[in-house]
Amino acid sequence: MLKYTVRVHKFTAQAAYLTSEAASPIAPHEATVDDAQNPTRVIVYTATDDIAALRIAQRHLTHLHARLDYANPGTVDRTAADIVYAEARARAVTLTPDQRRGESLHAVHSDDDDLRMHALFDVMRERREIDV
Numbered sequence: 170m171l172k173y174t175v176r177v178h179k180f181t182a183q184a185a186y187l188t189s190e191a192a193s194p195i196a197p198h199e200a201t202v203d204d205a206q207n208p209t210r211v212i213v214y215t216a217t218d219d220i221a222a223l224r225i226a227q228r229h230l231t232h233l234h235a236r237l238d239y240a241n242p243g244t245v246d247r248t249a250a251d252i253v254y255a256e257a258r259a260r261a262v263t264l265t266p267d268q269r270r271g272e273s274l275h276a277v278h279s280d281d282d283d284l285r286m287h288a289l290f291d292v293m294r295e296r297r298e299i300d301v
Contacts, residue, residue, distance in 0.1 A: 170198060170214055173222035177208045180234045180245070182226040187219055200229040206237065206244075228280070232287045253281050257288035266298050273299075 172193075176186035192198065198214035213225040235254030238245050245251075261269060269289060277283050293299045 170194070170216050171222070173213050173215065173219070173226070175211050175213065175223065175226040177202070177211055177226075177230060180208065180230045182211065182223050182230060184219075184223055187222065189219070189222070200225060202229070202233060205233055208233065228283060231280070232284065235284060235287075236291065250280070250284055254284045254288050257285035258292060261289045261292040266296070269293055269298060 170192040171189045172191070173187060173189045176183045192214050200211060200213045202208035202212075203210045208230065211226045211229060213222050213229065215221045215225060231248075231250050232254070234245055234248065235251045238247055238251040239255050239258060261272070264272065269292065272289055273286070273293065275282075275286075277286055290299065
């Protein structure tokens, strides 16, 4: 497993500034950013290659951007992904806990599905329906 550090500019992963090193086998392997409001660096983990690391980093940044737009409208320029996330959050809130649990078992087939699943899990975490 490799740990990749990717520089960020305006919520966009910068391929030119990608570095990697061996990841600690005991450290959690979740994507992280230095500042959720204005990230300048994202750290991701993958066992494959640079392209996968960039894809993972960009998906993570897209989710952060959508979450930031949802929580603080107007702080960032709204994107199509932000709208998908907001609509999915609004829908997830209207579901019962059992319906949300059922929805959480669906497969992810596209980037939009990934955002919808993040929105669903964000609602479930807020309502303490799943462990963090």
